[in-house]
Amino acid sequence: MPSDVEGSIEPKRDDELLRSPSLLSDMAAWLRTSFEGFSLTRLLSPWPSKTDSTQPEKLRPTAYLDGLRGFAAFLVYWHHHELWAHVPVHGMSLESSFGYDGLHYFAALPVVRIFFHGGHFAVATFFVISGYVLSAKPLSLIHAGEQAKLADNVGSALFRRWLRLYIPLICTTFIYMTIVHAFGIWIDSRPAKDNYLIAVWDWYCEVKNFSFIFHNGKVGWLSYNFHLWSIPVEFKGSIVIYTSLLAFSRCPKNARLWCEAALVFYFLYIVDGWYCACFSAGMLLYDLEQLAAKDELPEFFSRFRPYKQAIFYAMLACAMYFGGAPAHKAEVQELRKNPGWYLLSYLKPQAVFDAKWFFLFWASVFLVASIPHIPWLKRFFESRFCQYLGRVSFSLYLVHGPVLWTLGDRLYAAVGWPKEARLTYIPQWWNIFPLPKSGPLGLEPAFLVPHLILLPVTFYLAEVVTRAFDEPSVRFPQWLYKSVTARPMRLPA
Numbered sequence: 001m002p003s004d005v006e007g008s009i010e011p012k013r014d015d016e017l018l019r020s021p022s023l024l025s026d027m028a029a030w031l032r033t034s035f036e037g038f039s040l041t042r043l044l045s046p047w048p049s050k051t052d053s054t055q056p057e058k059l060r061p062t063a064y065l066d067g068l069r070g071f072a073a074f075l076v077y078w079h080h081h082e083l084w085a086h087v088p089v090h091g092m093s094l095e096s097s098f099g100y101d102g103l104h105y106f107a108a109l110p111v112v113r114i115f116f117h118g119g120h121f122a123v124a125t126f127f128v129i130s131g132y133v134l135s136a137k138p139l140s141l142i143h144a145g146e147q148a149k150l151a152d153n154v155g156s157a158l159f160r161r162w163l164r165l166y167i168p169l170i171c172t173t174f175i176y177m178t179i180v181h182a183f184g185i186w187i188d189s190r191p192a193k194d195n196y197l198i199a200v201w202d203w204y205c206e207v208k209n210f211s212f213i214f215h216n217g218k219v220g221w222l223s224y225n226f227h228l229w230s231i232p233v234e235f236k237g238s239i240v241i242y243t244s245l246l247a248f249s250r251c252p253k254n255a256r257l258w259c260e261a262a263l264v265f266y267f268l269y270i271v272d273g274w275y276c277a278c279f280s281a282g283m284l285l286y287d288l289e290q291l292a293a294k295d296e297l298p299e300f301f302s303r304f305r306p307y308k309q310a311i312f313y314a315m316l317a318c319a320m321y322f323g324g325a326p327a328h329k330a331e332v333q334e335l336r337k338n339p340g341w342y343l344l345s346y347l348k349p350q351a352v353f354d355a356k357w358f359f360l361f362w363a364s365v366f367l368v369a370s371i372p373h374i375p376w377l378k379r380f381f382e383s384r385f386c387q388y389l390g391r392v393s394f395s396l397y398l399v400h401g402p403v404l405w406t407l408g409d410r411l412y413a414a415v416g417w418p419k420e421a422r423l424t425y426i427p428q429w430w431n432i433f434p435l436p437k438s439g440p441l442g443l444e445p446a447f448l449v450p451h452l453i454l455l456p457v458t459f460y461l462a463e464v465v466t467r468a469f470d471e472p473s474v475r476f477p478q479w480l481y482k483s484v485t486a487r488p489m490r491l492p493a
Contacts, residue, residue, distance in 0.1 A: 070389025131282020
């Protein structure tokens with residue numbers, strides 16, 4: 001019969017459990033350790049400290065994925081600002097291909113458009129990277145035949161995943177809500193609440209519903225930061241990865257690869273689960289990479305070995321073209337109106353509702369698969385700049401929206417970007433420092449100059465949020481899992 005921590009088989013009363021060395025004392029010890037070196041100066045400093053080093057002495061084998069994730073997060077930032085400043089004047093042109101409706105903009109050129117409108121491509125890439133990274137340790141254990149360790153690893157990962165994703169979301173949206181209410185800041189499409197208690201209750205109701213991924217029906221946008229729609233999707237994809245790995249863990253090599261490929265096919269061609277297909281493809285890529293490293297790939301792949309370099313460059317070229325998929329509307333008929341996409345539109349399977357995600361799936365898979373085999377591209381994502389972006393990527397994703405809707409809206413109004421809501425609600429900011437809107441679309445002085453303020457502010461807040469919430473959201477679930485598994489306790493009778 002299992003015993004409690006003190007060896008007695010008799011159940012303890014609630015008050016005895018609280019007095020005994022338990023989870024509460026562990027938590028107190030953890031808090032003391034965690035805040036031992038805490039400094040408000042370090043937390044608010046704009047400069048990374050030695051413990052925040054962005055360039056370790058020796059890069060991890062998958063460091064390029066950190067850099068890719070960071071660069072993708074920056075593309076999301078740039079994409080949202082491009083649309084927010086230019087909507088409704090040029091929003092359609094930014095989200096359509098070169099030549100759409102007779103308009104020919106530099107920002108809409110193939111490949112070039114990714115640097116102006118690459119946010120959707122970036123999100124699909126996030127999901128493929130997540131599938132790759134989340135499956136890394138479990139697949140290594142499967143390859144080694146360590147079934148017991150696999151169960152422990154997946155159990156720990158599932159325990160920690162929700163906390164890892166939602167703690168930063170909860171903290172940042174609460175602070176954003178509080179600041180907006182306290183200072184009476186106007187936010188476009190976000191009506192102010194009568195008092196703070198009403199604001200807190202509204203925030204609580206939204207966040208608690210948003211955090212439940214098995215909601216009956218489609219969960220709406222989180223109005224306190226609608227860019228975070230991808231967080232519950234990330235959690236869904238994580239569950240797909242962990243359950244798939246357990247399901248395939250005892251399969252022989254070839255059977256496991258076929259099952260992983262079948263899962264990708266099912267999510268992409270049978271049902272509208274493009275994001276699950278991205279996660280599953282990341283898992284398949286890692287499996288193939290590990291088998292290739294041990295020269296254990298199925299015989300089928302050996303016939304392509306002489307053309308390996310050409311294949312990966314072709315994949316990169318396809319990724320760059322598909323990554324610029326028009327995104328103005330979901331319908332395939334709209335896609336066919338975009339020059340360069342008419343014939344490609346017939347590749348879209350019936351199951352996929354929003355045509356762009358089908359092409360972005362292939363773009364992100366080809367990109368993640370090709371980078372480690374193209375040395376100069378891999379070195380770029382391993383650079384100090386990209387590694388820094390990777391370190392703050394999650395926080396950058398969390399804070400760039402609130403900065404855009406508060407400071408950004410006012411700066412864009414100040415330099416003269418027209419928008420009815422700005423003229424109505426913040427007329428005092430309108431055109432106080434007019435700048436020219438001439439030049440290439442997306443590169444106008446009136447768009448670039450505000451980023452002399454917006455970029456430093458956004459990156460500063462991303463640095464602070466990384467230290468305050470992102471890094472603790474990794475450490476706290478790890479500590480909590482160790483604590484609850486190391487101290488089995490009997491419930492009172």
